[in-house]
Amino acid sequence: xxxxxxxxxxxxxxxxxxxxxxxxxxxxxxxxxxxxxxxxxxxxxxxxxxxxxxxxxxxxxxxxxxxxxxxxxxxxxxxxxxxxxxxxxxxxxxxxxxxxxxxxxxxxxxxxxxxxxxxxxxxxxxxxxxxxxxxxxxxxxxxxxxxxxxxxxxxxxxxxxxxxxxxxxxxxxxxxxxxxxxxxxxxxxxxxxxxxxxxxxxxxxxxxxxxxxxxxxxxxxxxxxxxxxxxxxxxxxxxxxxxxxxxxxxxxxxxxxxxxxxxxxxxxxxxxxxxxxxxxxxxxxxxxxxxxxxxxxxxxxxxxxxxxxxxxxxxxxxxxxxxxxxxxxxxxxxxxxxxxxxxxxxxxxxxxxxxxxxxxxxxxxxxxxxxxxxxxxxxxxxxxxxxxxxxxxxxxxxxxxxxxxxxxxx
Numbered sequence: 093x094x095x096x097x098x099x100x101x102x103x104x105x106x107x108x109x110x111x112x113x114x115x116x117x118x119x120x121x122x123x124x125x126x127x128x129x130x131x132x133x134x135x136x137x138x139x140x141x142x143x144x145x146x147x148x149x150x151x152x153x154x155x156x157x158x159x160x161x162x163x164x165x166x167x168x169x170x171x172x173x174x175x176x177x178x179x180x181x182x183x184x185x186x187x188x189x190x191x192x193x194x195x196x197x198x199x200x201x202x203x204x205x206x207x208x209x210x211x212x213x214x215x216x217x218x219x220x221x222x223x224x225x226x227x228x229x230x231x232x233x234x235x236x237x238x239x240x241x242x243x244x245x246x247x248x249x250x251x252x253x254x255x256x257x258x259x260x261x262x263x264x265x266x267x268x269x270x271x272x273x274x275x276x277x278x279x280x281x282x283x284x285x286x287x288x289x290x291x292x293x294x295x296x297x298x299x300x301x302x303x304x305x306x307x308x309x310x311x312x313x314x315x316x317x318x319x320x321x322x323x324x325x326x327x328x329x330x331x332x333x334x335x336x337x338x339x340x341x342x343x344x345x346x347x348x349x350x351x352x353x354x355x356x357x358x359x360x361x362x363x364x365x366x367x368x369x370x371x372x373x374x375x376x377x378x379x380x381x382x383x384x385x386x387x388x389x390x391x392x393x394x395x396x397x398x399x400x401x402x403x404x405x406x407x408x409x410x411x412x413x414x415x416x417x418x419x420x421x422x423x424x425x426x427x428x429x430x431x432x433x434x435x436x437x438x439x440x441x442x443x444x445x446x447x448x449x450x451x452x453x454x455x456x457x458x459x460x461x462x463x464x465x466x467x468x469x470x471x472x473x474x475x476x477x478x479x480x481x482x483x484x485x486x487x488x489x490x491x492x493x494x495x496x497x498x499x500x501x502x
Contacts, residue, residue, distance in 0.1 A: 142170030168196035321417035327368035328424035334397035343397035416440030
């Protein structure tokens with residue numbers, strides 16, 4: 093509890109004046125001020141004991157770029173009204189601040205809604221309320237902390253990747269990779285007039301409504317979706333491989349792409365697994381469904397590029413989990429990934445590399461040459477540079493010319 097300095101000055105001056113002059117009026121003023129201070133102090137101490145704060149969050153998680161809401165309620169359980177109350181929520185949540193100033197009657201409540209924007213992925217502790225109460229005459233100020241601890245998880249950004257595909261190498265004749273089957277994809281190459289016998293599932297309703305005639309989607313064989321047994325996403329978070337600062341880092345790009353791919357395939361009904369190593373390792377066996385996606389997103393929200401385990405070490409440690417018939421997407425900024433990818437290919441999996449060009453993030457090595465080596469050896473690779481439009485960089489239609497695409501927006 094703090095007392096205003098001017099109150100002490102007035103009290104001391106009245107005491108000195110009373111002693112010097114012996115004036116009855118000054119003595120009465122001194123006693124009156126003393127009693128007033130004592131009553132204000134007692135009032136404040138009683139009031140602060142009966143003040144409760146509660147935080148209700150409408151959702152325990154949100155995604156970067158989304159808004160979140162919380163409701164903060166204060167209750168006075170005492171029989172005395174409060175004077176001025178100032179409340180501020182102390183949180184490490186980037187770009188967020190919640191505060192209010194109000195009075196509370198006896199047995200009264202006060203609530204307010206607070207809205208914030210999720211700016212950066214991670215897990216944040218909130219619900220620490222700093223309460224500042226001032227008595228009606230402004231003599232005393234009391235500060236207390238009310239802890240109603242809540243945590244909020246901010247999921248990484250996800251982008252639509254309609255043209256990303258895990259494509260096997262096209263080989264003539266029998267191949268050890270004949271376990272996959274081609275089927276029409278979601279991305280039509282063109283539309284044409286309906287012909288008797290066409291499947292009603294392929295009707296392009298938007299064009300039909302526009303033209304007034306039945307139109308159907310037509311697919312090219314090159315755009316066929318491949319039905320894999322499982323899809324693994326392997327995320328390389330070796331500390332020495334990552335570069336950049338702020339939100340423009342290879343780690344943030346890698347996490348956003350891993351989240352986008354997991355969302356894409358799980359929403360398509362595929363079984364998706366995640367393997368990554370940060371301060372601690374994360375391993376999610378391929379499953380599908382919203383709950384599985386949420387678990388993956390929670391892991392990606394908190395993972396950092398602070399691993400001491402290399403991609404090769406990660407793959408070697410978990411090699412037995414990659415069964416033949418699986419598709420593996422490796423996301424890495426490292427130039428030394430050929431051995432790891434070859435080991436996965438030798439297990440009968442189809443491997444696709446998503447290479448982050450470390451040089452564009454401030455590193456020393458470029459991913460262009462490794463991309464060419466991988467493509468020449470039959471491993472498809474996507475190349476992503478700093479500032480790239482991710483949906484285009486991860487577009488299978490441009491695989492033959494992986495030049496990185498340097499648009500300013502993500």
